[in-house]
Amino acid sequence: MIEFRGVTKAFGAQRALVGVDLSIGAGEWVALTGPNGAGKTTLLRILATLAQPTSGSVRLFGLNPREHGAQIRRQIGYLSHRTLLYPDLSAEQNLRFYARCYGLNDSAARIAPLLEQAQLTARRHDLVATYSRGMQQRLALARVLLHAPPLLLLDEPYTGLDTFAAEELTAQLSQLHGAGCTLVLATHTWEGETFPAQRALILQRGRLIHDAPLGERAAFPALYRQVVTQGTSQPPVNAGVPAAPEAPSAAPEAPSSAPLPGFWRQVGAILAKDLAAEVHTRELLSAMGVFAVLALLIFSFALNMQGHAAGAAVPGVLWTTLAFAGTLGLSRSLAREQGTGGLEGMLLTPVERTAIFAGKALGNWLLMLVVALVLWLLSAVLFNLVLWEAGMLPVLLLGTGGYAVVGTLLAAIAVNTRAREVLLPVLLLPLLIPLLIAAVQATGGLMQGLGAAAGGDWLRLLVVYNLVAVAVALLTFGYVVEE
Amino acid sequence: MTTNLYLWAAYGIFCAIPLGLAVSLAARRRRVQRQMGEEIGARGKAANGGDERRAPQ
Amino acid sequence: MRDKITGWALPALSVLLFLAALGMVFFYAPREATMGDVQRIFYFHVASAWVGFFGFFVTFCGSVAYLLRGARTWDILALASAEVGLAFITMTLLTGMLWAKPAWGAYWIWEPRLTISAVQWVLYVAYSMLRGALDAPERGARFAAVYGIVAFVTVPLSWFAIRWWRTIHPQLLSGGEMAITPPMLTTLLVSLAAFTVLYAALLRARMQLERERDALAALRAAQEGA
Incomplete structure (x- = not known):
């Protein structure tokens, strides 16, 4: 599903990613960790086709993002630091706009349950600018799920959420994973986040220094500290793809067969x-x-x-x-x-x-x-x-x-x-x-x-x-x- | 005779602006080179003393 | 060693040619009958206008090449050429005003060629201001390239607009006014050559400055990363 070969991304003289090799299969749940400025967001942005690598090759869904951008984009949901919502529009208008961008025909039928799930049905006609942080976050997730993408990229989704909201998010993500979604989730604090990822990546200064099945959850914080301070993974970086439980590759109720909007x-x-x-x-x-x-x-x-x-x-x-x-x-x-x-x-x-x-x-x-x-x-x-x-x-x-x-x-x-x-x-x-x-x-x-x-x-x-x-x-x- | 004043002023400009640009370029280059020297010096002290001009690593 | 020789050859040649052209302007070219000695501004004035426009053209080419190829060298070329070109257009404008005063009694008249130089000057200045306000290195270079292209494309359109707008006024600079004799033409051509070589020398120096800045930034980034 995701293939990175020697991916390097430079901003002028600064190198955000250095020679990253990575492959992620369908149905995996991958946690992407690393200290601030390690290149997590850059990696996710390349995955989301928002950024192009300076060198190296990227293939998503077996396609080259440069040539098949539109085809790839409709299969990806990216939750960014920012909500990517228009504050001057209502929740419903925001979702309807994005639905039209994705070329969804049955937008009303898609939007209603998502608003319900985000607990925003009652306020769907209010401007997003009047929403609380938590409401905006829930709506942002609804935007990400709008086109039922088989690949979800989440950049620090737990930031700013209280315990209940975090648990709710975990439940929602687990459900999506169960339905066959592939998840890549970036986080810089491991403690307290209890999502059931299967595989952990650690980035440091743009290099992928650890890639292994998550294993014992409780032991991970200690391992993380050790890997980051030493700069390398004690057991060698996992060369091949770890055997992921082969999930049903069909995306949940994927509407991607509809033609692209003209x-x-x-x-x-x-x-x-x-x-x-x-x-x-x-x-x-x-x-x-x-x-x-x-x-x-x-x-x-x-x-x-x-x-x-x-x-x-x-x-x-x-x-x-x-x-x-x-x-x-x-x-x-x-x-x-x-x-x-x-x-x-x-x-x-x-x-x-x-x-x-x-x-x-x-x-x-x-x-x-x-x-x-x-x-x-x-x-x-x-x-x-x-x-x-x-x-x-x-x-x-x-x-x-x-x-x-x-x-x-x-x-x-x-x-x-x-x-x-x-x-x-x-x-x-x-x-x-x-x-x-x-x-x-x-x-x-x-x-x-x-x-x-x-x-x-x-x-x-x-x-x-x-x-x-x-x-x-x-x-x-x-x-x-x-x- | 006053018209010649304009002529001299014009050729003064023709000489001053390229010269000024050249001097400013030289000064800016010298500053960058000095900073680079300091950077390499600090590097040499810190580690193995490499004197590479281009991007190392 | 060879690098050192070529490094000195261009500036030295430009100085020599510049002095030769200067000598020709004052001692070789004949005194123009109607305008007198002030007409001698003409040689360097036209040469700098030409080279200034050429510099803009080089910025345009560098910008297109940068967008297509993405190599930093093209970006550096565009940036350096704009900065050097700005100096030349500034000379054109200032000396044009100094020529206009004795010849037509005013520092500024809205003559099409003078006006288009002013437009180019403003475009160059805007380009430099954009360069100064950019943060992201790669993306910023792309912004500058787009502006370099758009700006250059509007120059011919401005030229036509200004010329049509000014057709009511006499064409003061048209060939009929000033009979150009062969020695005058030779002087103009030598001046043109001198300014072109000067442009090349300054362009080269400016590009080297930018490359050294890049090297410094890379060194610092490596320092930070290590």
């Missing part, structure tokens, strides 16, 4: 999720809208825009305002994904990377369009201008579209840097220069009543900008989100 259905799921979050919080639209109105007012004072002067200045003012308001929304829209690891949650599903990009960019485009519409109407009223020419619609669509495409790509980069929101405008605005020039000129031409002919060249430039932006973004977005 590209546009994936995009639709992501878009619907973003819109639902916006309906709950209204934070993006209100912030962008109010900022835009404020900027318009301040520009009108600063530039003394009245009468004839207004006509010359309005196109530039509108697009400048839109460009600045847009950076607010973009930062927030991507920060939403980053905060509790939503983006990571999406990357765990079989959803295509380009679909993630398209969904986010479409959502941002819609937001920009709404803000643009408000601005255009407002300036028509304030400056007594005829803004609605027939040719205005393509200019608006292309102007905000190109902005959303480039902006989404850059926001995905900026959200991972130290400076975040501060850096986004610095990175984004220089790239928008051709777009803004073309949009302002085309708008100005239309407003002066020159008709569509005057804006023709500019419209063409807008089309070219959009095409180039979409092509570059689709080609490079995968590199941005990949770890």
